[in-house]
Amino acid sequence: MMKNTWCSCLILFALAVFGAAPAAWGWGCEGHQVVALIAEKHLNPRALAAALQLLEAGPISPDLRRFCNANGLDAFADSSTWADDERSVRRDTAGWHFLDIPRSASKGEIAQYCPPSTGCVTSAIADQLAVLRNLGASAQARADALRYVIHLIGDLHQPLHTTTNDDRGGNCVPVAFFGHTPEETNPAKEDYRPNLHGVWDTDIIEHFAHGRTAQQIADELDSKFKEQIPAWKSEPVDLVSWTWESHQVAEDTAYGDLPTKVPVETPRPINTCTDDDHISIRMLKLREQLDDDYQKAVEGVIQERLTKAGVRLAAVLNALWP
Numbered sequence: 001m002m003k004n005t006w007c008s009c010l011i012l013f014a015l016a017v018f019g020a021a022p023a024a025w026g027w028g029c030e031g032h033q034v035v036a037l038i039a040e041k042h043l044n045p046r047a048l049a050a051a052l053q054l055l056e057a058g059p060i061s062p063d064l065r066r067f068c069n070a071n072g073l074d075a076f077a078d079s080s081t082w083a084d085d086e087r088s089v090r091r092d093t094a095g096w097h098f099l100d101i102p103r104s105a106s107k108g109e110i111a112q113y114c115p116p117s118t119g120c121v122t123s124a125i126a127d128q129l130a131v132l133r134n135l136g137a138s139a140q141a142r143a144d145a146l147r148y149v150i151h152l153i154g155d156l157h158q159p160l161h162t163t164t165n166d167d168r169g170g171n172c173v174p175v176a177f178f179g180h181t182p183e184e185t186n187p188a189k190e191d192y193r194p195n196l197h198g199v200w201d202t203d204i205i206e207h208f209a210h211g212r213t214a215q216q217i218a219d220e221l222d223s224k225f226k227e228q229i230p231a232w233k234s235e236p237v238d239l240v241s242w243t244w245e246s247h248q249v250a251e252d253t254a255y256g257d258l259p260t261k262v263p264v265e266t267p268r269p270i271n272t273c274t275d276d277d278h279i280s281i282r283m284l285k286l287r288e289q290l291d292d293d294y295q296k297a298v299e300g301v302i303q304e305r306l307t308k309a310g311v312r313l314a315a316v317l318n319a320l321w322p
Contacts, residue, residue, distance in 0.1 A: 221306060
């Protein structure tokens with residue numbers, strides 16, 4: 001009887017954990033923490049002190065349910081995942097985490113893809129920077145604005161947060177990842193996992209992390225890209241340019257290196273993976289098998305995206321607090 005009770009507890013625990021897990025949101029825990037930790041390496045002393053002081057003055061509510069373990073990280077790095085947790089409280093912020101630019105789009109003005117009713121990642125960053133600059137705003141409002149900026153600049157550098165193929169940024173593209181075949185998680189919405197977006201958010205990072213901590217990964221990436229970092233630091237802060245760059249990486253690598261090519265869809269309004277003639281079911285039939293070849297093709301690109309996001313986040317905050 002004790003054995004049965006123990007098994008029941010394990011099942012309930014698993015349901016609680018995995019049932020509470022967020023959908024595939026930009027970079028997942030480790031990726032966002034790595035971005036923040038790299039940024040801290042490149043913040044000037046005044047910016048780092050101002051950021052930490054502000055976060056202390058406007059702390060995260062202890063009542064907020066946190067998905068990611070802080071693992072001893074400081075307030076700056078821990079704040080990197082806050083926006084995904086806060087989304088469960090402020091559902092109106094869901095649209096702030098991405099910008100759906102169709103694969104077929106030509107480079108140009110991105111405003112047409114940013115709905116005024118919901119906002120998008122670039123407009124949200126601009127709005128939160130305005131709150132940060134407003135010395136008349138409350139300490140809590142400014143601290144939360146900083147948390148959004150830390151998180152959303154990370155999201156902006158996840159290529160599938162700046163791209164759609166009527167597939168919700170790859171969320172509607174079921175894939176097998178190292179033998180883990182896609183399973184339907186929500187029949188009503190035709191959601192599958194693994195999917196392309198989730199693989200880019202977390203699976204590829206976990207695969208090359210090999211159990212290392214976010215701090216260890218941040219240290220390694222900062223060293224790996226030390227020759228490129230000065231050039232990235234010297235760039236002007238340009239959200240539009242960064243968005244198009246991320247969008248192109250999605251086309252060239254996230255989609256471009258798939259073993260089975262995914263046709264470019266005619267852009268249509270999408271709410272779930274049942275739309276566009278059951279997009280996820282059609283993509284499932286492609287039987288995408290992602291293994292060593294895909295991992296090797298894209299992991300260096302993902303590492304560069306994480307590092308660039310950290311360096312550019314630092315540049316944004318250094319400009320705010322020179």
